[in-house]
Amino acid sequence: NAGVTQTPKFQVLKTGQSMTLQCAQDMNHEYMSWYRQDPGMGLRLIHYSVGAGITDQGEVPNGYNVSRSTTEDFPLRLLSAAPSQTSVYFCASSYSGARYGYTFGSGTRLTVV
């Protein structure tokens, strides 16, 4: 089925470990973005991309890296996990921006201990 696929769905990390959250879409969307969801704070934008090879920072980029080597994939890397990064992470994609709406993945629930 067409859509946004996030893996893994759940992950527990120890402080200082690194990992990559995967996001893939098969809708040929140009725009992709990562959000984190924390109670009472809604969703906050971490990084976004308007096409392959182009990325930019959102509201809360510190501690996260991204790259966009293909249109389909937009992985999010945690270089050295911290308890403050415990959150639910959502990836979203859009054909060409706001007018067309955004499709969200089902999320990755990350716990850093």
Added chain:
Amino acid sequence: AQSVTQLGSHVSVSEGALVLLRCNYSSSVPPYLFWYVQYPNQGLQLLLKYTSAATLVKGINGFEAEFKKSETSFHLTKPSAHMSDAAEYFCAVSGNNQGGKLIFGQGTELSVKP
């Protein structure tokens, strides 16, 4: 810069009563506005969106929202609440040529009492 404020982190209504969830926005460019719903332990589902066409937007599950530029508001309504409407609702704003930048409000949790 863009921002969204949702008034009320929790709203409780009786089944069959009117649902009104408030959203005010700030945007330096003509806004595109969205309402998303999130059921427990699930992702976000688009309810409706405003993209500069009709100011009254109808969405799924009987929800609708009205864009009022003079009030910078985009409140979500449903005439008659159903138990299945219990969820968290997010208002979000973006603008054309804003890339993937969708800015969310803090969310409103809707409870429906029998």
